[in-house]
Amino acid sequence: MGNGLIEALIHLAQASVFDLLALSPPGWGGNLLRGLTNSVLIAVGAYGIGIAIGIGGAFGKLYGGPVLRDLLELYTTIVRAVPELVLILLLYFAGTDLINRLLEALGYQRIDINGLVAGICVLGIVQGAYSTEVIRGAILSIPQGQIEAARAFGMSPALMLRRITLPAMLPFAIPGMANLWLIATKDTALLAIVGFNELTQETRTAASTTKAYFTFFLAAGALYLLITLFSNVIIARIEKWARRGMPAGAH
Amino acid sequence: MGAARHAGWGALMSDQAASRLVDAGARASLWLQPHRIGLIVVGIVLVVCAAMFMRWDWLPDYYGLALQGIWRTLWILVVTCALGFLLAVPIGLVQVTGPRWLSWPAYWFCTVVRGTPLLLQLWFLYYGLGSLFPQFPWVRESFLWPYLRQAWPYAVLSLTISYAAYEGEVMRGAFAGVARGQLEAARAFGMSRWKVFRRIWLPQATYRALPTLAGETVLQLKATPLVATITVVDIYAVASRVRQSTFIVYEPLLLLAVVYLCITGILVYAFRKLEARIPTRLG
Numbered sequence: 111m112g113n114g115l116i117e118a119l120i121h122l123a124q125a126s127v128f129d130l131l132a133l134s135p136p137g138w139g140g141n142l143l144r145g146l147t148n149s150v151l152i153a154v155g156a157y158g159i160g161i162a163i164g165i166g167g168a169f170g171k172l173y174g175g176p177v178l179r180d181l182l183e184l185y186t187t188i189v190r191a192v193p194e195l196v197l198i199l200l201l202y203f204a205g206t207d208l209i210n211r212l213l214e215a216l217g218y219q220r221i222d223i224n225g226l227v228a229g230i231c232v233l234g235i236v237q238g239a240y241s242t243e244v245i246r247g248a249i250l251s252i253p254q255g256q257i258e259a260a261r262a263f264g265m266s267p268a269l270m271l272r273r274i275t276l277p278a279m280l281p282f283a284i285p286g287m288a289n290l291w292l293i294a295t296k297d298t299a300l301l302a303i304v305g306f307n308e309l310t311q312e313t314r315t316a317a318s319t320t321k322a323y324f325t326f327f328l329a330a331g332a333l334y335l336l337i338t339l340f341s342n343v344i345i346a347r348i349e350k351w352a353r354r355g356m357p358a359g360a361h
Numbered sequence: 362m363g364a365a366r367h368a369g370w371g372a373l374m375s376d377q378a379a380s381r382l383v384d385a386g387a388r389a390s391l392w393l394q395p396h397r398i399g400l401i402v403v404g405i406v407l408v409v410c411a412a413m414f415m416r417w418d419w420l421p422d423y424y425g426l427a428l429q430g431i432w433r434t435l436w437i438l439v440v441t442c443a444l445g446f447l448l449a450v451p452i453g454l455v456q457v458t459g460p461r462w463l464s465w466p467a468y469w470f471c472t473v474v475r476g477t478p479l480l481l482q483l484w485f486l487y488y489g490l491g492s493l494f495p496q497f498p499w500v501r502e503s504f505l506w507p508y509l510r511q512a513w514p515y516a517v518l519s520l521t522i523s524y525a526a527y528e529g530e531v532m533r534g535a536f537a538g539v540a541r542g543q544l545e546a547a548r549a550f551g552m553s554r555w556k557v558f559r560r561i562w563l564p565q566a567t568y569r570a571l572p573t574l575a576g577e578t579v580l581q582l583k584a585t586p587l588v589a590t591i592t593v594v595d596i597y598a599v600a601s602r603v604r605q606s607t608f609i610v611y612e613p614l615l616l617l618a619v620v621y622l623c624i625t626g627i628l629v630y631a632f633r634k635l636e637a638r639i640p641t642r643l644g
Contacts, residue, residue: 176396191625192618193583195597200614207610292476299478303590310481314488323492327485331477338476 138316138326145312146333148226149298152308155230157294160237161287167242168249169271182242189239194300201232202304225306233297237290244286248279281352288345295337309333411615419607423599430596431620434585437595438624441517442578445524450563452525453532467529474526480587482523487515487591516588524581531573535566568639575632579625596620 171182189197206223213220252275260274302311313330317323452470455463474482494500494509508514539562547557567574586597594602600613 176394177400180397180400188618188622191579191583192621193586193597195586196600196614196617196621200611200618203610203614296478299480302480310478310484313481314484317488321492323485323489327481327489330481331473331485334477334481335473339472 138312138320141312141316142309142326142329142333145307145309145330146337148306149295149308149310150337152226152229152233152298152301153291153295156233156237156297157291159230159234160241160290160294163234163238164241164245165276167238168245171242171246172249186239186242189236190243194233194236194297195303197236198229198232198300198304201235202228205231225301225304229298229301229304229306229308233294233301236297237294240290240293241287244290245279245283247286248283249275251282252278281349281356284345284349284352288341288349291341291345292338295341296334299334415612415615416609417612419603419609419612423603426594426599426602427596430594430599433593434582434595434597435624437513437516437520437585437588437593438578438582441520441524442581444517444521445528445581446574448521448525449528449532452529453534453536453566454558456529456533457536471526471530471533474522475530479519479523479584480590483516483519483587483591486519487512491515512588512592515591516593520581520584520588523584524577527577527580528570528574531570531577532566535570536562538569539565571632571636571639575629575636578628578632582621582624582628 167182167186170178174182205228209223210220256274256278257270260270265273298308299310301308302314305311309330313326317326320326452467455467456471459467491509500506500509543561543565544557547561548554552560585595589595589598589601592598597617600617603613604610
């Protein structure tokens, strides 16, 4: 028992952690950081698309016609019930296929869809379903009088959206939207399965090349954790800012 | 128990059943508006088109494997949720009432597990721990070794840890949310601390957590396909295998999505039934 442990420790020490994680090429730190950048880019892009879909979807669900409402309900139900992994594969294959068929029909060359763009779009569609629900709930929590007052002042729907609905729903939406941001950063790891070089995929490549699985997975875990902890600090500030002017303790 | 009372009870039941039937009818007619009929027709046309114009000839060959895959998915889901919940109760409890040397590790356990992707945790356990074990002769000689060489213990372990962390956070809130007066009243009745926990605190916290529990369980279902990346053959892995060996892309994936939709539907329905049994007007 003791021998094995000592051998393992020697093995770890030989391939020194700092050599392995060095930023310049013999070390893999640079690759990990590149993967981290890609992950953050995808998360930011997907989150942005998700918010755009979410605002549109929430308004469609609240004020749209019956058909639009049912279609949106279908969208949010399906996306929230089917694993992200399956959706990513479906949308990735179907999306690139459809675009290429469209291009061929129009007489253009087939193109290779950029993995980054595809990842952002697919995760954005997934995020959109969740943020639709969050924003819809937030809009419903706005005291009805505020919206009635805006209408009474003769505001157009667009002006009301910009001046009243969006700012007033913000404090109600932020806890849910913050949660979605954390989910977005973690969902980027799923793109490793489609072979996209984000942090998890880079980690796996580094780990399987050097056989230092422990070191690299721990390092990647620390990076993801840093994103989460850093986000939590920012979120707390944003929440405080969004709640300014609300009575203390009111939800 | 008198026969008359029995008959009265029966009549009451049938009254209830009748009014429930009327309710159901009213709800159905509310739900089935003209545009919905149109949408349903469109849906049926789409399904028929998919059945007629897509390739399903691979289905008979993979039928048995698919059923096995569904079984394995469900099995992993049930086992990891049950074990995860059992772990989540103490994790939540010590954060509310435990001493610092217990609550602090529990807090960080939740933070770390919830702050990193499940896929990374899974690969960390499977590749990291899995590559470390063979270096110790005493691990290879132990009775656990035949299991440690397979993939599924790592899948179960990592999904259990993940569920325990997310649910532990929920249970923390639920334990903290039970009104203090209830616990004090129970103590005043002379119940021991364990009895208070078993009879008052845990049931009420579970009731509070149940709606979130339903959501977390659906999320857990959606996390199960990740185990396919460490060679556990669940339903997702079966679909990937069909794709790789027949080069048919959409059909297996679409069917897979339908399977997950059905399982989610069943889960949501079951939890709704469970929630309906909770006595209301608590605290």
